[in-house]
Amino acid sequence: MLIIDRHQQILEILKRERSAGVTRLARELFASEPTIRRDLAYLEEQGYLKRVYGGAVIGGAPDREIPYNVRAEEQGDAKTIIARKAAKYLHKGAVIFLDGSSTAAHMVEPLKELEDILVVTSGAKTALALAENGIRVISTGGQMITRSFTYVGSHAEACIRSMRADLVFFSCRGLSDDGEMTDISIEEINLRRTMLERAHTKILLCDSSKFGKQYM
Amino acid sequence: MLIIDRHQQILEILKRERSAGVTRLARELFASEPTIRRDLAYLEEQGYLKRVYGGAVIGGAPDREIPYNVRAEEQGDAKTIIARKAAKYLHKGAVIFLDGSSTAAHMVEPLKELEDILVVTSGAKTALALAENGIRVISTGGQMITRSFTYVGSHAEACIRSMRADLVFFSCRGLSDDGEMTDISIEEINLRRTMLERAHTKILLCDSSKFGKQYM
DNA sequence: AGAAAAACGAACAAAAACGAACAAATATTT
DNA sequence: AAATATTTGTTCGTTTTTGTTCGTTTTTCT
Numbered sequence: 186m187l188i189i190d191r192h193q194q195i196l197e198i199l200k201r202e203r204s205a206g207v208t209r210l211a212r213e214l215f216a217s218e219p220t221i222r223r224d225l226a227y228l229e230e231q232g233y234l235k236r237v238y239g240g241a242v243i244g245g246a247p248d249r250e251i252p253y254n255v256r257a258e259e260q261g262d263a264k265t266i267i268a269r270k271a272a273k274y275l276h277k278g279a280v281i282f283l284d285g286s287s288t289a290a291h292m293v294e295p296l297k298e299l300e301d302i303l304v305v306t307s308g309a310k311t312a313l314a315l316a317e318n319g320i321r322v323i324s325t326g327g328q329m330i331t332r333s334f335t336y337v338g339s340h341a342e343a344c345i346r347s348m349r350a351d352l353v354f355f356s357c358r359g360l361s362d363d364g365e366m367t368d369i370s371i372e373e374i375n376l377r378r379t380m381l382e383r384a385h386t387k388i389l390l391c392d393s394s395k396f397g398k399q400y401m
Numbered sequence: 402m403l404i405i406d407r408h409q410q411i412l413e414i415l416k417r418e419r420s421a422g423v424t425r426l427a428r429e430l431f432a433s434e435p436t437i438r439r440d441l442a443y444l445e446e447q448g449y450l451k452r453v454y455g456g457a458v459i460g461g462a463p464d465r466e467i468p469y470n471v472r473a474e475e476q477g478d479a480k481t482i483i484a485r486k487a488a489k490y491l492h493k494g495a496v497i498f499l500d501g502s503s504t505a506a507h508m509v510e511p512l513k514e515l516e517d518i519l520v521v522t523s524g525a526k527t528a529l530a531l532a533e534n535g536i537r538v539i540s541t542g543g544q545m546i547t548r549s550f551t552y553v554g555s556h557a558e559a560c561i562r563s564m565r566a567d568l569v570f571f572s573c574r575g576l577s578d579d580g581e582m583t584d585i586s587i588e589e590i591n592l593r594r595t596m597l598e599r600a601h602t603k604i605l606l607c608d609s610s611k612f613g614k615q616y617m
Numbered sequence: 618a619g620a621a622a623a624a625c626g627a628a629c630a631a632a633a634a635c636g637a638a639c640a641a642a643t644a645t646t647t
Numbered sequence: 648a649a650a651t652a653t654t655t656g657t658t659c660g661t662t663t664t665t666g667t668t669c670g671t672t673t674t675t676c677t
Contacts, residue, residue: 242405321545
């Protein structure tokens with residue numbers, strides 16, 4: 186049996202039953218336990234499952250609430266993968282700016298793992314998802330943009346300006362061919378600019394669908 | 402059976418029956434009593450249940466804080482009726498302060514009917530609900546209180562202080578017999594005080610369950 | 618109130634699961 | 648065909664979880 190087939194079967198069992206033990210998987214898939222463990226370790230790294238003692242569960246710990254704006258989408262899509270890669274830059278005790286983009290919302294999952302972090306975000310849904318997962322969060326507040334459920338305006342900017350962050354994770358609507366970031370509204374651009382000014386390390390979260398699109 | 406599955410099953414039994422004994426759980430889940438005790442101790446630490454002699458109950462003691470989502474369901478009808486009554490004071494073009502209480506969240510429904518209003522709120526879920534219904538909304542921002550999903554702190558207060566409202570709708574945890582409002586945290590009290598200072602008309606949303614309860 | 622029964626926590630030993638290292642088997646490249 | 652790389656299974660020491668056995672505390676029954 187091909188590795189990829191075994192991986193697929195593990196995921197199918199997990200989707201069906203929400204959890205599975207190493208011993209059972211080993212018997213059922215005719216592989217040794219260490220092999221199953223290696224499979225599970227790999228699949229966890231890719232974000233498909235969560236390892237627990239004795240086996241694995243799908244979609245993070247079942248006793249934790251899953252953020253509603255992330256939950257809707259398939260595990261392992263581009264944004265989840267990007268978020269997991271970006272999470273490598275995180276460290277304990279960090280102060281983090283997150284913009285209101287849906288890509289940034291996917292950072293909630295990896296952020297859960299860290300201790301003693303503080304997240305400042307302009308995303309209304311992101312702020313809620315963070316709080317629901319027990320992460321310390323400050324919302325910028327400000328005028329709500331109904332289209333994207335993000336906050337902008339002078340109040341939001343004043344909030345960012347009064348702080349300093351170790352990291353900022355941000356996104357944009359489009360990335361033109363010569364590498365310029367573009368977006369829809371001037372307010373969102375202004376807020377992002379402020380975030381970038383006040384953060385030490387800047388990380389752009391961007392998938393290929395953004396390439397070659399030009400807005401403002 | 403995986404540890405995490407056993408935890409899940411304990412929680413499901415508890416949700417269904419409100420309480421369960423250690424001996425019964427041990428028999429039903431094929432585990433020894435000390436194991437069940439360790440599970441219950443862990444789940445209590447995580448805030449999912451309250452340990453009592455002989456077993457555990459869900460939700461915690463009545464004098465302790467009730468989680469937001471539970472509180473939202475209780476007294477649901479009363480709050481809707483209150484909101485409808487309070488809506489009589491609204492008028493077109495008004496600027497309105499809303500606190501983060503679950504009672505205030507019920508104002509979203511009547512607010513939908515009005516044109517050209519602006520709502521300033523410290524409730525994270527309230528802000529989202531308003532935006533989803535096409536109401537112009539400004540969030541105070543600030544530190545998120547995980548328990549109630551409301552914003553407090555200097556940012557939130559500064560936001561309120563920079564504005565003036567025609568109306569403020571607010572609530573409290575308890576109303577002592579001599580008519581004094583009490584609440585859990587000093588931050589929430591401070592923010593409410595600021596809202597009251599900056600609003601012309603003040604409307605307290607309160608049902609009978611608050612009477613005679615005293616907090617801070 | 619006092620005795621019996623039940624539940625408790627702590628300590629300890631058995632069992633299960635784990636990770637790491639290594640060797641065998643299988644694929645892939647040269 | 649030989650060399651190399653990858654995957655897999657085995658072994659072993661370690662960690663985690665679990666069940667058992669105490670003595671102690673709490674509840675219940677008389």
